[in-house]
Amino acid sequence: MLPDERRNFIYSHLHQYARVTIGDLAKLLDVSHMTIRRDVQFMENEGKVTVISGGVKLNEAVKQELPYVEKALLHHRSKRHIGAVAEMLVESGQVIYLDAGTTTYEIARCIAAKLKKITIITNDFTISDFLMKMPHVNLFHTGGQVDMRNRSCVGNSAAQFIRGLNIDIAFISTSSWDIEHGLSTPDEGKAQVKQAVLASARRNILVTDSSKYGKYGMFHICPLAQLTDIIYDDRLSDEIENRLRLLPIRLHKAISQ
Template identity: 30%
Template sequence: MLPVERQKKIIDLLTVKKVLKMPELREEMGISIDTLRRDISALAEQGKIKKIYGGVKLAEPKFGEVSMEERMISHLEEKTAIAKTCDEHIEDGDCIYLDSGSTTYQIARYIKEKRNLTVITNSVPVILELMNSNVELIVIGGKVRKNERSVVTYDYLFNFHQLNIQKAFICASGITMEKGISDYNVEEALARKKIIDISHEVYVASDSSKFGRNVTVNIAGLDEVDYVVTDQKVREEVIRGFDEVKTELIISKE
């Protein structure tokens, strides 16, 4: 196995388990301790992992949220599987909201053949993806966040309550059982709060790496969300936690 392949596997393992002790990681990898130390040093120098006493963990972004470009390619297999699962919950004739985010962008790729589908969005990549499809597009107006390729809007610019959204697909940067879903940006969080308030059903589409994080701005408690759609790498303790709340956890089939 090449160094880059080994290092990707280490990142994948840490995405699932968050923290790994050196003996556990060496057993999972099936490599010598010297090779493992070289790979860990390389990943630490790249800022991807952090060494802790007796083990390693994923490094948190130094300045909050990672860029949209990075998120578009990270955990891509998981996000694709989540998108396919969300597509199964979208029917012909629905009016849905697609949030700005790398996972909801993947949903847009799978819904182009739906009949009489209306998509309301604040995501520039979603708009571009659906521009030449038969999907009817409604774009909420407001200020463009260029780095996020999104539009954030306010009550005085856009009348949210005229929208009749059957299903909203929301992104989140963090999810915990205690605090619910959260995000890094205040303006994005305010728009999401509005959409959650007026939507008949709310789906949070989020890969398993987001669980256990509570970031800058709270969006909503889990009691305000109907479904959380995630991938098969979700930890067992997270799955058990959803037994205690009314929110349904949907795990992708792939």
């Protein structure tokens, strides 16, 4: 395995487990401890990870999101449960925005299965491709600059399209959020799209698994108080949940069965 391939594996693995020991990585990749130490040092210099005693963890400051294909493999069960909770908030006849992401893709799957006649706007090519097969869905894609890594459109052109709409419910994804930083992203083009959605939607719902909490990107999107709801999985700590309950936001916990 080439060094770049090892580092991509390590970065993806950390998105699933948050932190891992040098020894475990050496076993998983069948290389020496010294090789892993060189890899994680290189990644720390890139700002992606932080080296800790005996191991490595994700850097709280997110520099780059994982590609769509890799994100789709992570926390899939939690995303399905979040999708089911989100679908229950949608009524026939509504105009819905689905932000780009693998969690919102699960929402699209749940909505499609219930055969509700709705209008869906999205900037995500995977979601739009899936919904093209659903005759009961009136589908719009934002267009705009194509982010090939994440199979979506970003930037001012996509944001401008969204600003001309009146949206009933927006389901917003994120790579990083917490109470102090609100929603953020390492990508300026994504920030423009999400801010346009927040301004155009009557109800803004963050959909996120707990692995995204406690991280932040360079570009601030909004404080949590600007949201109306958060749908999250059942792995947030009690302390964080109690702090979230102090905010003027409706909370929906997706319980794993």
